[in-house]
Amino acid sequence: ERLRAAFFRPGRGQLVAAVLLALLGFALAVQVRANTAESQLQVARQSDLVRILDDVTDRTERLEEEARRLERQRDELLTGTNQEKAALEQAREKERVLGILAGTVRAEGQGIILEIQDPEGKVTAEALLDALQELRDAGAEAVQINSVRVVANTEFVNGGPGRVLVGGQQVSPPYTFKVIGDAATLASALEIPGGVRETLKEKGAQTEVKQMTNVTVDAVLPLRENRYAKPSRDS
Numbered sequence: 001e002r003l004r005a006a007f008f009r010p011g012r013g014q015l016v017a018a019v020l021l022a023l024l025g026f027a028l029a030v031q032v033r034a035n036t037a038e039s040q041l042q043v044a045r046q047s048d049l050v051r052i053l054d055d056v057t058d059r060t061e062r063l064e065e066e067a068r069r070l071e072r073q074r075d076e077l078l079t080g081t082n083q084e085k086a087a088l089e090q091a092r093e094k095e096r097v098l099g100i101l102a103g104t105v106r107a108e109g110q111g112i113i114l115e116i117q118d119p120e121g122k123v124t125a126e127a128l129l130d131a132l133q134e135l136r137d138a139g140a141e142a143v144q145i146n147s148v149r150v151v152a153n154t155e156f157v158n159g160g161p162g163r164v165l166v167g168g169q170q171v172s173p174p175y176t177f178k179v180i181g182d183a184a185t186l187a188s189a190l191e192i193p194g195g196v197r198e199t200l201k202e203k204g205a206q207t208e209v210k211q212m213t214n215v216t217v218d219a220v221l222p223l224r225e226n227r228y229a230k231p232s233r234d235s
Helices: 002-008 012-043 046-079 083-102 125-137 183-190 196-202
Strands: 107-117 142-145 148-150 156-158 164-166 169-171 175-180 206-217
Touching (some): 046 183, 125 142, 125 183
Antiparallel strands (some): 107 206, 164 169
């Protein structure tokens, strides 16, 4: 009876011990992950370290250029002699950018084509999503997988061996990513030690990356009709 009571009604000391053990386990897990990442960098070749550094530098330069572009737009709107024209051009540019982000218009530009062969059918939705995230982190501006346009809310679901549902549509290997962005940066991001290509190789997949001067993303998503929103009379 005392054992049963101790088990089902733990005392304050037991609860404190359980919390401390949980915190200790979490701390150990974080430490292991940190040590793993650090060890990967320690054993990486010099060429891999240079590629990682170049990737970080490229991302920094892109962010700085974007900041300068926004500052120029602000100055044009505040001090330009033709504010109405500048505002109209900004609105058109914003519409174009939003259309690309929403996947409702075609896009073209330099980029890469990533092809993933999966002869053993072991590439999962999670693996494809990891590849997409790596490309987005490297500055991907528009992405298409096989015949499916990929946007921010596109879902990836496993549909069985050798089958993945992307945005509700079934795609099968070979999985072909058409990606628009800085071609060199995108390609370098896939080569980072312990990254996408190594993970896919462990699953028995073969990958090929081609840097292209022009990539066309021609899959588009239909415009959704608003059910509740409508233009304001004051607009």
